[in-house]
Amino acid sequence: MGSSSNDDPNNKLDSLYDSSASHPFLSKTQYPSCSSSPIEEDNNSHESESNQQYLHITYNHGPRSFKDLPFLILFLLFLISTFAFGIFSIFHRNPHYSSRSSFTFDPNTTSCVNPHLSFPSNFLLFPIHSSHFVKGLIWALVITFILSFPMCWVLLLLLKHYTKHIVYASLPFFIVIPIFLNVYWFVACTVSSSCSLGFPLVYRILVMGFVFLVIGVIVWILVVNWHRVELTVSIIGVASNALSRNLGLFGVLPCLSLALVVYYVPIVVFMVFSTFNGKIVAKELDGEYGCVWKQDSWVPAYFALAILTMLWSAVAMHEAQVYVISGTIARWYFSKDHETPKRSIRSSLRNAFGPSFGTVCLSGLLACVVRVLRTVVDNARQEAPGIVNLVLQCCVNALLASVDFLNKFTINFAAITGEAYCSSARMTYELLRRNLLSAVFVETISFRLLAGIVFVLSAVYTIVVTAILKAGTNLGADSYTVAAMAWLLLIVVLGFVVVVLDNVIDTIYVCYAMDRDRGEVCKQEVHEVYVQLPISRSLRQPVGPRTLGV
Known part of the structure; x- marks a missing residue:
């Protein structure tokens, strides 16, 4: 597909390096190299509203002070209360709960008594039945989990060295595989007598037509955004290279997820x-007295407290993982070329669960509130339809989208500088606004392309697994269920790589904005790619003199 002259990289570079006097940081000057020594921002600079306070934004190598302590204290209160009342519930439990069905009403004492001890009726021993389906499922999941690790490694290497090849090779499969699966299930259901009887032909045609409509939308999206694919390929290649320099993240991040699971157990x-x-x-039931179980009044409140604590902890752990990724990648970015920083992951972990843990808790709280409100809005949409309710839902969704947008780069900035949440949100917006950078482009295409590649790889793997199960086992129709479970496991593991890469792209984007704002080049290969990003004209600030100070 041909491209217009407006898509020429030389024209983009010429339009980017504008000689406007109001924006000297875009002028055609030779950027100095990145300083190897840390430049710490003065703590009193926040009191000034001048643009000079942002001139020394860079990775904070030195010790960091504690930020957002009230939210850290609030989270600890939730946590301590959950564990304290939980321990109380263990020692305060009623030992007769398991034998409550044996209690009968005694009219002499007007109370419930247990005339004899009986073995708890709810503790039954169920025999474990082995079957071909269970064995096949276990073997398929184990083999898939083992193979997923080399597949992740190969995927990262391909994205690093052959980004363009793997992206353009995967693009046709974005269309071919859905078409194949759509036709296959239609034919298979038509041939099968049980499926054809339970799923009439008219409904099968409607579902197949709907799937083809979705495929058409995918084709349209690819055609409309075709001019951005080349730039996105370069962005993915840069992020893959940065991630390959910090492979320790693939060991630390799953351990954090495992720690969350262990934390959930108690x-x-x-x-x-x-x-x-x-x-x-x-209790009187239909004119007769019987015995019922009456739960203590504080138990529902404890359930609410425990669920809120678990939700907040889950989202906070996700934000902590983003913080660790951002801190590690930023330290690599602001280091000398061909130099691998030592103990960068350890330093990011110490900051995430130390001085900046309050910021992580606040970010997690906001993200948790957004998710809960969005769930409530979606439920209200189904239960209370109407024009007024629809307008209110649109307003709430717009507000929640704004909070999501604000929260996106804030935790990245906080991980780089060690600033508090509110300061990071304000400074990130100002940083992108002054440099005419849009926070939308980097997340629109790259994540979708990566998700599409993962879908193609997992779909090909699932087709192979299905063929092996159909040919080498006697599972019959259960082979589709086993293959679907293997596909789900593989797509979760490969999706983890995509999520990490997406966070790396965001971090490099913020680091590049800091470089532009300071007039420096810390990673030349990053500037050669990110300099082609479109300028956000909507963020152009009023004309006024500003000195770079370098």
Whole structure:
């Protein structure tokens, strides 16, 4: 597909390096190389509203002070309360809960008594039945999990060295594989008597037509954004190279997720034991007295507290992972060329769960609130349709989208500079506004291309697994279920690589904006790619003199 003259990289460079007196940081000057020594921002610079306070924004190598302490204290209060009441629920549980069905009403004492001890009716021993399906599923998941690690490694190497080849080779499969799967299920369901009887022909045609409509939308998106694919390929290549220099992240980040699971175990145990807190009381039912279980009044409140703590912890852990990725990549970015920083991941972990943990908690709280409100809005859309409700939902969704947009680069900036959340949000917006950079472009195409590549690889793997199961086992129709579970596991593992790469792209974007603002070049290969990003004309600030100060 041919491109117009407006898409020529030379024209983009000429338009970018404008000689406007109001924006000298875009002038045709030779950028000095990145300084190897850390430049720390003075703490009193926040009191000034002058643009000079942003001239020394860079990675903060030195010790960092604690930020957003109130939110750290609030999170610790939630955590301590959850564990304290959970431990209380264990020691305060009613031992008669398991035998509550054995209690009967005694009219003499007007209370419930247990005339004899019986073995708890809810503790039954169920035999474990082995089957071909269970064995096949276990083997498929184990083999898929083992193979996913070399597949992730190969995917990262291909994206680093052969980005253009793998992207352009995958693009046709974005269309071919969905078409193949759509036709295959239609034919398979038509041939199968049970499926054709349970799923009439008219509905099968409607579903197939809808899938083809979705495929058409995908084709349209590719055609409209075709001129951006080349630039996105370069951005993915730069991010893959940065990630390959910090492979330790693939060991630390899964460990953090595993730590979250271990952290959840006692809370789940506490929630189970909290249900044992109550008493067996007499209650009149249909004119006769019987014995029922009455739960303590504080148990529902504890459930709410525990669930909120788990949600906040999950989102905060995600923000902490983003913080670790951003801090590690930023330290690599602002280091000398061909120099690998030592203990960068350890330093990022120490900052994420130390001085900046309050910032991480605040970011996680905002993200958690946005997710909860979005769920409430979606449920209200189904339960209370109407024009007024629709308008309110649009307003709420716009507000939530604004919070998501604000939160996107804030945690990246906080990881780089060690600033508080509000300061990071304000300074990030000012940084992008002064440099005419849009925060939208870098996330629109790159993530979709990476997700498409993962979909293609997992789909090809699933087709191979299905063929092996159909030919080498006697699972029959269950082979599709086993293959689907293997596909789900593989796409989760490969999706983890995509999410990390997406965060690396965002971090490099913020680091590049800092370079432009200071008039420096810390990574020449990054500037050669990111300099081609489109300028956001909507962020152009009023004309006025400004000195670079370098």
